[in-house]
Amino acid sequence: MEVLHGVSNCKSCVYRDLMFGSLTADELILINRNKKEIKFNRGEVISKQNKEIKEFMYLKKGLVKLYRNDVVHRDQIISISIPGDFISLLSIFSNSYYKYSIAAIEESIICAVDIDVFRQVLRNNQAFGMDLLEKMSTIYDDIIDTKFNISRRHLRGRIAYILLYFADHVYKNHQYDLPVSRREIAELIEMTTENVIRTLSEFNKDNIIKIDGKNIKISDPERLKKICQLG
Amino acid sequence: MEVLHGVSNCKSCVYRDLMFGSLTADELILINRNKKEIKFNRGEVISKQNKEIKEFMYLKKGLVKLYRNDVVHRDQIISISIPGDFISLLSIFSNSYYKYSIAAIEESIICAVDIDVFRQVLRNNQAFGMDLLEKMSTIYDDIIDTKFNISRRHLRGRIAYILLYFADHVYKNHQYDLPVSRREIAELIEMTTENVIRTLSEFNKDNIIKIDGKNIKISDPERLKKICQLG
DNA sequence: CGCGGCTTTGATGTTCATCAAGTAAAGTGG
DNA sequence: CCACTTTACTTGATGAACATCAAAGCCGCG
Numbered sequence: 001m002e003v004l005h006g007v008s009n010c011k012s013c014v015y016r017d018l019m020f021g022s023l024t025a026d027e028l029i030l031i032n033r034n035k036k037e038i039k040f041n042r043g044e045v046i047s048k049q050n051k052e053i054k055e056f057m058y059l060k061k062g063l064v065k066l067y068r069n070d071v072v073h074r075d076q077i078i079s080i081s082i083p084g085d086f087i088s089l090l091s092i093f094s095n096s097y098y099k100y101s102i103a104a105i106e107e108s109i110i111c112a113v114d115i116d117v118f119r120q121v122l123r124n125n126q127a128f129g130m131d132l133l134e135k136m137s138t139i140y141d142d143i144i145d146t147k148f149n150i151s152r153r154h155l156r157g158r159i160a161y162i163l164l165y166f167a168d169h170v171y172k173n174h175q176y177d178l179p180v181s182r183r184e185i186a187e188l189i190e191m192t193t194e195n196v197i198r199t200l201s202e203f204n205k206d207n208i209i210k211i212d213g214k215n216i217k218i219s220d221p222e223r224l225k226k227i228c229q230l231g
Numbered sequence: 232m233e234v235l236h237g238v239s240n241c242k243s244c245v246y247r248d249l250m251f252g253s254l255t256a257d258e259l260i261l262i263n264r265n266k267k268e269i270k271f272n273r274g275e276v277i278s279k280q281n282k283e284i285k286e287f288m289y290l291k292k293g294l295v296k297l298y299r300n301d302v303v304h305r306d307q308i309i310s311i312s313i314p315g316d317f318i319s320l321l322s323i324f325s326n327s328y329y330k331y332s333i334a335a336i337e338e339s340i341i342c343a344v345d346i347d348v349f350r351q352v353l354r355n356n357q358a359f360g361m362d363l364l365e366k367m368s369t370i371y372d373d374i375i376d377t378k379f380n381i382s383r384r385h386l387r388g389r390i391a392y393i394l395l396y397f398a399d400h401v402y403k404n405h406q407y408d409l410p411v412s413r414r415e416i417a418e419l420i421e422m423t424t425e426n427v428i429r430t431l432s433e434f435n436k437d438n439i440i441k442i443d444g445k446n447i448k449i450s451d452p453e454r455l456k457k458i459c460q461l462g
Numbered sequence: 463c464g465c466g467g468c469t470t471t472g473a474t475g476t477t478c479a480t481c482a483a484g485t486a487a488a489g490t491g492g
Numbered sequence: 493c494c495a496c497t498t499t500a501c502t503t504g505a506t507g508a509a510c511a512t513c514a515a516a517g518c519c520g521c522g
Contacts, residue, residue: 068379076379094368099376122361129360130353136364137325140371145330147375148299148307151382151421155478182501190382192479197502213501386510412468423511428470444469469518476511487500492493 001044004037004109015111018084019058022127031121034114040064040104047088049101055112057088062108063170063179066090066100067187077188079143080105080180082170089136105179150189157231158189159199160224163209167218175217232275235268235340246342249315250289253358262352265345271295271335278319280332286343288319293339294401294410297321297331298418308419310374311336311411313401320367336410381420388462389420390430391455394440398449406448 010016010032020028037060040046046057049069059081066078066087078100081087087110091099122129146165150158162185167174178185182200186193203209208224210217218224241247241263251259268291271277277288280300290312297309297318309331312318318341322330353360377396381389393416398405409416413431417424434440439455441448449455 070383073383076383078375078379091368091372093364094372099372123357126354126357126360129357129364133324133360133364133367136368136371137322140367140375141322141325141330144309144371144374144378147378147382148309151378152301152304152307181499183499193500194480194502195478201502413470414468424468425470425512426510432470463522465520465522467519467521470516472514474511474513476509478510479506479508481506482504483502485500485502487498489498490496492495 001041002039004039008037010035013111015058015060015084019086020128022131023121023125027121027125027128030117031113034117036112038110038112040108040110042104042107044104046102046104046108046110047098049098051098053088053092053096053098053115055088055115056086056092056118057102057110057112058086059083060109060111063105064102064108064110065105065180065184065188066102069101075101075187076190077184079146080170080188086135086139089132089139093136105184153228154231155191155195155199156202156227157229158191159185159196159203160228160231162189163203163216163218164221164224164228166216167221174221175215178214178216232272233270235270239268241266244342246289246291246315250317251359253362254352254356258352258356258359261348262344265348267343269341269343271339271341273335273338275335277333277335277339277341278329280329282329284319284323284327284329284346286319286346287317287323287349288333288341288343289317290314291340291342294336295333295339295341296336296411296415297333300332306332306418307421308415310377311401311419317366317370320363320370324367336415384459385462386422386426386430387433387458388460389422390416390427390434391459391462393420394434394447394449395452395455395459397447398452405452406446409445409447 010020010028016028020031023031036055040062046064061083064081064087066081068076068078070076087102088098091097092115122132150161153161166176166178170176170179180188182196183193186196189196200209200211203224204211206223208218208220208227210219241251241259247259251262254262267286271293277295292314295312295318297312299307299309301307318333319329322328323346353363381392384392397407397409401407401410411419413427414424417427420427431440431442434455435442437454439449439451439458441450
């Protein structure tokens with residue numbers, strides 16, 4: 001972890017409209033003065049379950065996972081966030097502590113705004129609040145959707161679902177380097193690491209996908225989609 | 232379904248503070264003028280997935296379920312709402328159509344406020360917006376929590392979890408009439424109807440619970456809690 | 463009264479987790 | 493930089509957990 005100094009101004013940030021489009025010039029200056037950019041290496045924990053929330057964060061670069069810690073069983077991954085996502089939006093209003101842990105899957109850069117400043121701006125800007133309601137709702141809906149979609153499927157269907165998820169939602173490409181380990185896939189779709197590997201090998205043998213280490217190429221998208229729907 | 236006329240004024244509603252505590256007198260009058268109270272019988276569908284959202288609704292009396300329709304497999308119950316819950320809060324901001332269906336489990340009375348009026352009040356009252364952010368966040372967090380708690384458990388653990396859920400969260404009593412059918416329990420915790428029945432019978436035989444038709448009495452809460460934690 | 467939905471139990475087979483054991487890859491310290 | 497340790501990946505064998513199928517009793521309702 002490393003705080004980046006002398007970094008970009010919010011005014012010219014690519015994500016400005018995504019998040020702070022409804023702020024006045026003054027509000028934006030205030031946010032800019034109270035934000036930090038922080039770099040995390042692959043594997044580093046960004047925040048831990050039950051820790052106090054001190055910042056509103058969004059992802060500028062990289063890939064992070066939200067997950068529930070579980071000592072007895074295994075961790076459960078709730079969602080994968082891509083650049084532009086608000087990674088601390090969950091539970092920021094319902095709790096003063098994190099309900100979930102966050103860790104970097106790839107080297108990532110987080111933009112973190114002091115939570116009190118954030119709340120202050122929120123109290124004074126109606127449009128900003130409405131924006132946030134909508135965004136939060138969308139994030140939550142996506143999580144619920146994904147979770148319910150996964151839990152009703154069998155193993156083959158789950159793997160198909162998650163492969164297509166990375167292709168369509170994260171990388172927008174039918175070929176990509178899997179950002180997560182086999183174990184993390186298992187934690188994401190509730191199955192064992194062994195069965196993740198087995199199912200991937202099966203798909204590989206059946207020429208549905210082509211595996212080369214971390215690299216996945218979806219050779220037969222139609223069949224994969226069919227398995228996703230039926231499995 | 233039956234619209235109730237000449238019903239109570241919002242001003243003296245038991246749920247006023249729960250929902251509309253931050254409204255001005257004028258706003259409350261506006262809401263009052265544009266609300267309906269509607270009674271639904273057991274089993275009646277209150278709103279259907281993909282239908283346009285025209286009202287903001289909360290539950291005054293009874294018990295309802297939120298669920299995802301699924302033609303191929305079975306329906307999936309997302310949550311059970313008790314009086315005071317905002318049953319259409321989900322997706323009201325992220326979508327203009329319902330993402331989930333809603334149906335009455337018991338005879339229920341819904342209070343429905345015209346969605347445009349609701350949004351209008353929301354735009355003009357900052358405190359109301361903040362309230363809503365917090366409430367919505369809590370509802371979503373609960374759903375995610377429940378869902379993840381269930382999906383990591385085995386059948387016995389799931390049944391134990393749901394029995395305790397009804398006891399602690401819905402009825403606040405160790406004895407209660409199960410409001411849902413065995414099949415609905417199955418849809419709620421992702422298992423088959425047969426296995427719900429089998430597991431309940433097992434618990435009955437082991438003197439952990441006492442079943443009499445729909446009536447459940449938790450005779451050995453400690454053991455049930457242990458099963459819930461370990462299963 | 464009979465039809466359909468809910469409930470219950472048993473038998474059977476499938477799906478999946480667990481255990482074991484080995485290889486490959488990636489950190490780690492001397 | 494190389495030996496060493498740990499972590500990730502892979503495959504197979506086994507048994508447990510669970511779904512499916514079948515059949516029958518029960519209850520409410522038109």
